[in-house]
Amino acid sequence: xxxxxxxxxxxxxxxxxxxxxxxxxxxxxxxxxxxxxxxxxxxxxxxxxxxxxxxxxxxxxxxxxxxxxxxxxxxxxxxxxxxxxxxxxxxxxxxxxxxxxxxxxxxxxxxxxxxxxxxxxxxxxxxxxxxxxxxxxxxxxxxxxxxxxxxxxxxxxxxxxxxxxxxxxxxxxxxxxxxxxxxxxxxxxxxxxxxxxxxxxxxxxxxxxxxxxxxxxxxxxxxxxxxxxxxxxxxxxxxxxxxxxxxxxxxxxxxxxxxxxxxxxxxxxxxxxxxxxxxxxxxxxxxxxxxxxxxxxxxxxxxxxxxxxxxxxxxxxxxxxxxxxxxxxxxxxxxxxxxxxxxxxxxxxxxxxxxxxxxxxxxxxxxxxxx
Amino acid sequence: xxxxxxxxxxxxxxxxxxxxxxxxxxxxxxxxxxxxxxxxxxxxxxxxxxxxxxxxxxxxxxxxxxxxxxxxxxxxxxxxxxxxxxxxxxxxxxxxxxxxxxxxxxxxxxxxxxxxxxxxxxxxxxxxxxxxxxxxxxxxxxxxxxxxxxxxxxxxxxxxxxxxxxxxxxxxxxxxxxxxxxxxxxxxxxxxxxxxxxxxxxxxxxxxxxxxxxxxxxxxxxxxxxxxxxxxxxxxxxxxxxxxxxxxxxxxxxxxxxxxxxxxxxxxxxxxxxxxxxxxxxxxxxxxxxxxxxxxxxxxxxxxxxxxxxxxxxxxxxxxxxxxxxxxxxxxxxxxxxxxxxxxxxxxxxxxxxxxxxxxxxxxxxxxxxxxxxxxxxxxxxxxxxxxxxxxxxxxxxxxxxxxxxxxxxxxxxxxxxxxxxxxxxxxxxxxxxxxxxxxxxxxxxxxxxxxxxxxx
Numbered sequence: 001x002x003x004x005x006x007x008x009x010x011x012x013x014x015x016x017x018x019x020x021x022x023x024x025x026x027x028x029x030x031x032x033x034x035x036x037x038x039x040x041x042x043x044x045x046x047x048x049x050x051x052x053x054x055x056x057x058x059x060x061x062x063x064x065x066x067x068x069x070x071x072x073x074x075x076x077x078x079x080x081x082x083x084x085x086x087x088x089x090x091x092x093x094x095x096x097x098x099x100x101x102x103x104x105x106x107x108x109x110x111x112x113x114x115x116x117x118x119x120x121x122x123x124x125x126x127x128x129x130x131x132x133x134x135x136x137x138x139x140x141x142x143x144x145x146x147x148x149x150x151x152x153x154x155x156x157x158x159x160x161x162x163x164x165x166x167x168x169x170x171x172x173x174x175x176x177x178x179x180x181x182x183x184x185x186x187x188x189x190x191x192x193x194x195x196x197x198x199x200x201x202x203x204x205x206x207x208x209x210x211x212x213x214x215x216x217x218x219x220x221x222x223x224x225x226x227x228x229x230x231x232x233x234x235x236x237x238x239x240x241x242x243x244x245x246x247x248x249x250x251x252x253x254x255x256x257x258x259x260x261x262x263x264x265x266x267x268x269x270x271x272x273x274x275x276x277x278x279x280x281x282x283x284x285x286x287x288x289x290x291x292x293x294x295x296x297x298x299x300x301x302x303x304x305x306x307x308x309x310x311x312x313x314x315x316x317x318x319x320x321x322x323x324x325x326x327x328x329x330x331x332x333x334x335x336x337x338x339x340x341x342x343x344x345x346x347x348x349x350x351x352x353x354x355x356x357x358x359x360x361x362x363x364x365x366x367x368x369x370x371x
Numbered sequence: 372x373x374x375x376x377x378x379x380x381x382x383x384x385x386x387x388x389x390x391x392x393x394x395x396x397x398x399x400x401x402x403x404x405x406x407x408x409x410x411x412x413x414x415x416x417x418x419x420x421x422x423x424x425x426x427x428x429x430x431x432x433x434x435x436x437x438x439x440x441x442x443x444x445x446x447x448x449x450x451x452x453x454x455x456x457x458x459x460x461x462x463x464x465x466x467x468x469x470x471x472x473x474x475x476x477x478x479x480x481x482x483x484x485x486x487x488x489x490x491x492x493x494x495x496x497x498x499x500x501x502x503x504x505x506x507x508x509x510x511x512x513x514x515x516x517x518x519x520x521x522x523x524x525x526x527x528x529x530x531x532x533x534x535x536x537x538x539x540x541x542x543x544x545x546x547x548x549x550x551x552x553x554x555x556x557x558x559x560x561x562x563x564x565x566x567x568x569x570x571x572x573x574x575x576x577x578x579x580x581x582x583x584x585x586x587x588x589x590x591x592x593x594x595x596x597x598x599x600x601x602x603x604x605x606x607x608x609x610x611x612x613x614x615x616x617x618x619x620x621x622x623x624x625x626x627x628x629x630x631x632x633x634x635x636x637x638x639x640x641x642x643x644x645x646x647x648x649x650x651x652x653x654x655x656x657x658x659x660x661x662x663x664x665x666x667x668x669x670x671x672x673x674x675x676x677x678x679x680x681x682x683x684x685x686x687x688x689x690x691x692x693x694x695x696x697x698x699x700x701x702x703x704x705x706x707x708x709x710x711x712x713x714x715x716x717x718x719x720x721x722x723x724x725x726x727x728x729x730x731x732x733x734x735x736x737x738x739x740x741x742x743x744x745x746x747x748x749x750x751x752x753x754x755x756x757x758x759x760x761x762x763x764x765x766x767x768x769x770x771x772x773x774x775x776x777x778x779x780x781x782x783x784x785x786x787x788x789x790x791x792x793x794x795x796x797x798x799x800x801x802x803x804x805x806x807x808x809x810x811x812x813x814x815x816x817x818x819x820x821x822x823x824x825x826x827x828x
Contacts, residue, residue, distance in 0.1 A: 004790030005403060007783055014779065038470040039761030040768060047751075047758030050475060050482050054750040057486030058739070061493045068497040132500055138725025141500050236725045241493055241733055245740055251727075333476055366794040370801070 069240040069250040079127035098284035111275030135254030138236025169199035227265035257300035381431035385810035407577030409789035450583035454644030459771035461649035466764040492736035496729035499720040523702035555597035587644030665702035683719030683731030
């Protein structure tokens with residue numbers, strides 16, 4: 001084949017260009033530490049790399065979910081721990097209160113202590129994590145429990161003119177309102193009289209109230225008369241996704257801990273009232289219920305502990321999974337520096353050789369040898 | 372009988388022949404870098420010999436003609452190859468632009484926007500009551516929608532740019548065809564007398580080469596020296612006439628595109644090779660294909676997220692609301708519903724209305740694991756889109772490279788025929804110089820012989 005100077009020159013330019021292009025690619029790979037810059041750099045692994053990135057993003061998110069779930073569980077656990085202490089204290093008080101060796105005054109003092117326990121139990125049951133009430137089921141923005149001294153519509157069956165005990169003692173003076181069957185308000189001192197300290201009421205002979213008819217009483221007690229639940233229920237689950245498609249409830253409903261078998265708040269109110277009324281027998285009867293309440297709280301504590309442990313494990317697993325995924329992405333996209341450095345060296349030699357050859361060939365011509 | 376004068380005449384002929392040959396070689400050297408130049412060769416021929424009793428004695432040398440060194444078959448192969456190579460070249464640059472638009476693999480591409488979108492729902496599931504988490508969802512969804520919007524807009528812009536290039540290319544085709552037709556006239560007129568119009572033919576060949584990069588052409592040379600050019604089955608240049616390639620603007624539903632037509636009847640045609648074919652393929656098939664795949668992602672997310680969202684309840688118990696504007700189910704129109712952006716409490720994370728319940732948020736986040744497009748999850752599908760882009764783009768790139776190498780190879784073979792070799796020309800010059808010197812010497816010898824004769828008188 002006939003070779004012309006143009007062909008030689010074009011060949012040299014092409015070879016230098018491609019040698020330089022290879023050199024530049026290796027140089028970029030070393031400078032950035034990356035091997036894949038665009039999908040066509042490695043079409044075989046790009047889909048995998050995209051999927052692994054999505055998995056990694058999921059994993060990082062699961063870690064954040066678990067962190068939040070653990071915070072939630074820790075707050076719940078501390079609160080349920082308190083509840084367990086409160087019920088244990090109640091038991092101690094109840095054992096004292098049931099004993100025959102103490103008098104009315106001492107029982108009243110114990111009753112005051114129980115009143116404080118009611119406050120503490122309500123506070124625990126209203127524990128918040130951030131802005132959220134942890135025991136309110138899914139109604140996390142509503143304070144689930146509130147104490148009330150008010151009673152309205154307690155039935156009062158008028159029999160003889162003897163005393164009828166109301167549910168609560170220690171009533172706020174002049175707070176009692178009695179209504180008849182038609183809703184008409186009866187007059188205190190004319191129709192009936194009230195023993196505010198002991199929480200008793202009786203019909204006055206000569207008044208307008210009729211034996212056998214049913215009346216309702218509204219009053220305020222000086223201490224807690226009842227604790228009301230402000231949300232429809234506390235069964236709603238608060239879920240965290242802790243692994244691909246795995247939803248873990250991280251809350252325990254207030255009702256599950258406090259009223260699934262025994263209603264702890266009414267139990268406390270009952271014991272407190274019995275103590276105020278110096279009624280050791282009723283206190284004694286409540287002991288079984290107190291044990292049941294303790295079991296109920298302990299069961300909740302156990303459940304929270306188990307959940308914490310299981311998502312703690314999940315978190316450790318995610319940690320190592322994230323490391324693996326990052327390693328995979330790196331192996332798919334990153335340059336092997338040692339390998340590229342060796343390649344770069346070779347390519348540099350090739351380029352220099354191409355330049356040297358070019359300088360020799362381009363300078364050689366028949367003209368050099370003609371005189 | 373041959374006289375001394377005849378000897379002088381032979382020497383004179385030789386002097387002028389080698390002088391002419393020298394100027395041809397000199398011209399070759401002068402044009403060594405001229406694109407499209409084919410080397411010329413002086414065709415030397417012995418003059419008609421004189422019939423003498425002793426035999427036929429030559430009467431010197433003539434330059435019979437000057438001709439181009441050119442192989443028409445190689446020209447044909449070159450042009451066919453050039454059309455293929457140019458097609459892949461225009462496709463390669465468009466593909467690498469699509470790759471830039473997708474911007475993968477990175478932590479800022481659509482893949483990350485999709486992950487961020489799902490994770491925002493998980494974040495909301497962690498704190499369904501929180502306004503901040505709701506804002507995160509709104510932001511994540513807006514970022515994701517805008518990523519799709521802007522990708523689609525950039526692809527659309529690419530199509531508009533390609534359309535502009537198509538219009539410009541058609542203009543070039545027409546102007547090249549017109550110039551070739553003109554040169555046909557010059558060749559035909561010039562070659563009536565028999566000599567080859569080397570320079571005009573060189574120019575015409577260069578324009579034909581150029582044209583072959585734009586559209587796939589076939590060239591036939593007629594007896595009168597004019598070149599007929601056809602594009603596919605359509606005649607483009609016939610003697611000094613051209614059939615013009617036209618453009619018909621029409622809307623493809625999104626943007627106005629120019630269809631390529633030919634002749635007075637404006638018949639639509641689709642060139643099979645050359646830059647124009649590559650541009651048309653990218654504008655009408657490839658880019659729209661990627662756009663429709665993005666549309667599928669948008670549609671799947673809008674429909675499924677909305678369906679789940681409608682079953683949930685907002686902070687105020689509102690139900691049946693759409694999260695994405697249900698009217699926007701394409702990559703260009705996807706957007707978060709205006710009422711959601713106006714009132715973030717409408718985001719329905721809760722299944723039962725309790726503000727702490729986040730079952731719907733988890734359900735929506737869980738959609739990332741569901742097969743929403745065929746049997747693929749969104750992330751799988753997107754991965755396959757990027758993967759197939761990578762495969763196609765690298766196929767086109769390697770095709771461009773190998774077609775380019777083949778073109779280079781053919782160009783070498785062509786150059787081997789038509790190219791100027793300085794060494795060769797130098798050698799020719801020296802040979803001609805020596806011949807010239809010898810002829811001059813002969814003049815002086817004959818001169819001496821004549822002097823000798825004259826002095827004896």
